[in-house]
Amino acid sequence: MDGPTSKSKTNDKIVSSLSIYETVKDSHEYMIKGFSAAKGIGVGKYTESRRFTVGGHDWVIHFYPAGETKATEEYVSLYLNIVSPIEVRATYEFKLLDQSEKGKHGVHKVSSRTFNTAEINRTWGYAEYMKRSELENSRYLKDDCLTIQCTIGIVQTRDETVQTDRVEDEKPYVILVPQSDMCKNLKGLLESEIGSDITFHVGNETFRAHKSILAARSPVFRAQFFGLVGNPDMETVAVKEFEPFAFTDVIALQSYDVMHAMLLFLYSDELPEPRELSDSDSLCSSTMLMQHLLDAADRYDLARLKLMCEAKLCEEITTDTVATTLALAEQHQCLQLKTFCVNFAAKPENLRGKCCV
Known part of the structure; x- marks a missing residue:
């Protein structure tokens, strides 16, 4: 997505500045084998994915198989945590991969947040991501194995300056240069x-x-x-x-x-x-x-x-x-x-x- 532009005029040149906003996306899959044993770790306890990098920033996934709090113990909770010491604006999406090989991945959750390690709360996600009883009878759990896919989009900005010759009508023009002979x-x-x-x-x-x-x-x-x-x-x-x-x-x-x-x-x-x-x-x-x-x-x-x-x-x-x-x-x-x-x-x-x- 392109951002705003501004122009300033000199006697012979037109200088244009351009702000460009781009989103860099990548995904990480976190597999949990032995889900039935993991849910026994208790309320408020989580398993953690290995650290992975998207857009130059490090992240980890926190999965609470028995819920984050007593109030959400009937659910599985899922959070994304930024590890890199920097503020970044990002979108993130969680979804469970279909283990039946039909490709019908589900339980999509999408959010946009500003992550900042300087804040006390640098983790964002869902306390009631999915009811555990529904998960245990779904196509997302097979052979006691569960795979969570997290897709992160990092919003990045870059600035460019373009200097062009000024023409009387101030309209852009293109000069076609033939190939070298x-x-x-x-x-x-x-x-x-x-x-x-x-x-x-x-x-x-x-x-x-x-x-x-x-x-x-x-x-x-x-x-x-x-x-x-x-x-x-x-x-x-x-x-x-x-x-x-x-x-x-x-x-x-x-x-x-x-x-x-x-x-x-x-x-x-x-x-x-x-x-x-x-x-x-x-x-x-x-x-x-x-x-x-x-x-x-x-x-x-x-x-x-x-x-x-x-x-x-x-x-x-x-x-x-x-x-x-x-x-x-x-x-x-x-x-x-x-x-x-x-x-x-x-x-x-x-x-x-x-x-x-």
């Missing part, structure tokens, strides 16, 4: 090659890029271009083949595709899709790309890209790719990926129809 702009910069100052030779192919962006994204490129033994005037780089291990029964990806995929990540911080590199969109080509790209990520110290490749390989694992993926995980110390591959291979259903060499 920096990723799109940087990828466009890579594709257009505008301002590029470094050329990568990958086999018979070339890529143009920007040393500053690459250095900001990769510690390896930063050392290569601007480190103590780096060369900021470098204009070309020959990239070795991305062949982390030998594939069987498949055609290895071109190193050109792997370099292209890594550059797209460096400029966008996103995992590129295989269709961004070629027309093929098969699971096989996707898995192969992730395998080679993981090798590149490890080589250029791209921790985020490496983890993204690991996660993608886990999603795409099959009986045909688990062996090569496990070898790759072992080679590049990818412990999570290695564990996943071992667990996958250990399942009999995943090895059905396969034979060990």
Whole structure:
């Protein structure tokens, strides 16, 4: 529930103050086993729940199985007691839980009080909560067991101050801010090659890029271009083949595709899709790309890209790719990926129809 607001005007600003009232609710269940024995403790004697916390304040429940006073000895009495040394305004509700499993909880009692431990009486509740004879024949008592649920709502207040620019008509307005398109702009910069100052030779192919962006994204490129033994005037780089291990029964990806995929990540911080590199969109080509790209990520110290490749390989694992993926995980110390591959291979259903060499 929101409270009142007030405003004060300055030459250029409007300062608003706001009081907000909120209710924090939580429940505690107090179970009494052996009710027939408990009622023998006598009039004015109570059992006490363990201390519990609601809204940052400590509470206990007092239950009088033989009544609080001589005048109420035919009833069970029920009270809520605050333990924390503070004043607090709260609502509280008692109800007995239905032991017949029909969910018809009953004997609801709801009150709103200000609890204060500085007062002599810091306990509030009901001297005549329920007649004991009715309780003993009700669905709330089963196997000599009784469960009391107490729900407490703490009223809390917080103040906020908001400062806004003053407009002539003093009406609120909203300016819609579009989502960031920096990723799109940087990828466009890579594709257009505008301002590029470094050329990568990958086999018979070339890529143009920007040393500053690459250095900001990769510690390896930063050392290569601007480190103590780096060369900021470098204009070309020959990239070795991305062949982390030998594939069987498949055609290895071109190193050109792997370099292209890594550059797209460096400029966008996103995992590129295989269709961004070629027309093929098969699971096989996707898995192969992730395998080679993981090798590149490890080589250029791209921790985020490496983890993204690991996660993608886990999603795409099959009986045909688990062996090569496990070898790759072992080679590049990818412990999570290695564990996943071992667990996958250990399942009999995943090895059905396969034979060990």
